[in-house]
Amino acid sequence: MQIGPIALENRLFVAPMAGVTDRPFRMLCRELGAGYAVSEMVTSRKELWNTLKTSRRANHEGEPGPIAVQIAGTDAAMMAEAAHYNIDRGAQIIDINMGCPAKKVCNKWAGSALMRDEPLALEIVQAVVDAAAPHGVPVTLKMRTGWSQDHRNAVKLARDFESAGVQMLTVHGRTREQGYKGEAEYDTIAAVKAAVRVPVVANGDVTTPQKARDVLALTGADAVMIGRAAQGRPWIFREIAHFLATGLELAPPLVAEVRRLMLDHLQAHYALYGEFSGVRTARKHIGWYVRSLPDGEAFRARMNTLDDCASQLRAVADFFDALAVHTDRMPSRSADAELPTDEEAAIAAG
Template identity: 55%
Template structure:
């Protein structure tokens, strides 16, 4: 089920969605190892004046990246978006992804993310501006519309294709719905019918069986997995296995989960340094514990630790018991 984004061939039809504060380099690498065909970076603001913050600097490290390196930018000014795209390409991005799907207030207040969906002429200007400014493929992530009575995902998808966008990810809800309510797979299916570029179905896909149902129903080229990968990076190989063999893969053993968690936490310490790394490890370990259905007081104990080695020791102790 390979498909292409520009001249890049993506061999596996499962993509890691960009998630701010989650899909940093260590997590992207981990999901790629577990079978994600493409991983997309956290959202980077298009305002290059803000790139000097520590947070943005961490998000702009593209050299040790899993290829093809896809970097997501957000903003509402066509010129700034083009500039951000060019500078990310200079920093090593091989695909530029434009965010018009984020429902977060912080992003909407700047009239970026899914707020743009209410202004189709501006959407077209941004897309054309970014596409013409770089010589790498540009992809787009949208929602099905601004609100349930303004579902214009289909016309946005056509504008995207005409503007030279090479692939389109669709989160099957409107901006107003945020992450609540049923996902509109009908709309994704209609968009797939209407355009000829690859389409990725996104929204609440939690399991391998569900991924197959969504692909069969929408005829999309790939599924995009977001929150279901938190604490469960092996979901990618589970989906790939099910699509290939029509059978469920056995869940990872406790020993394997232990190795994944330890390696992930170590990678966070290495990437961010001990001080930031131990803090960022807390939320990831929290997600792993939810996956393991852990109800013990271990998490609150873990969250109090400030020392990197102590975190690893305590995790090994936890798995040993």
């Protein structure tokens, strides 16, 4: 499939997740079979662009293309300027955030809160499209089915956004009111797909290869986007790709391979964040990797007591060396396995 003039490797996408999909994580998911990855959202507030957090989010050194950057905000002119800012720093695709349900975002009327103000949402989209068009940069948008159960307006907005020039739409099958609770519904995504000509991406509760197949069939979507199910299990992309191509399940990765992947991921993570922040922000990733493993919870708790990178690396290596004595492969994830929560991420980050 394509986003405007840009051809993608496949139809398996990494969802933008604040505090998770930084450059090292995106590159790991791409290595393991994802065809496309969107950055953490970058604020449209210009006074924050020189902060360390934003500079890290706008860092794409060594990252394979296409470089897709998600921007968030509530002012059309500021969002247009944010598009320019990120294009100047290598963005090849600009994605507009109208899907984030987080209170700290929605309380400022950004993210999925914009779906409550359709004229403003459309004004923002038009401004960003107009800003990106002279550079040949396509604009995409991620949204939810609506604000609440009684306010599902994704189909109407999808038509409006397409008319304004958006070249791909991603729909999370929940309302803002739901957050990540309950089960995603796919009828609205199917209705959006039927209503527009641009590619539509289905997001929400895609946790296994079989679920990816079913969601693609139910919605008619052009691609699936995976978020929480990739946390601690980034090889889910190659598992899905193999299943969609052959109808057969791929064997879980070897413990030795995951050990290598983790250590490489941690080294790249430390290089981006430095010693102090790196060891602390890595805790959530380590916790997600080990949560379903024997003694994983005890090891996770121990991680929160280590405050230097060398100790953290050594502990992870030793944990997987010990695991390899008992089993050569990682366990499979069941369809009903509990996914990481935002609260867990906050706790793990310390």
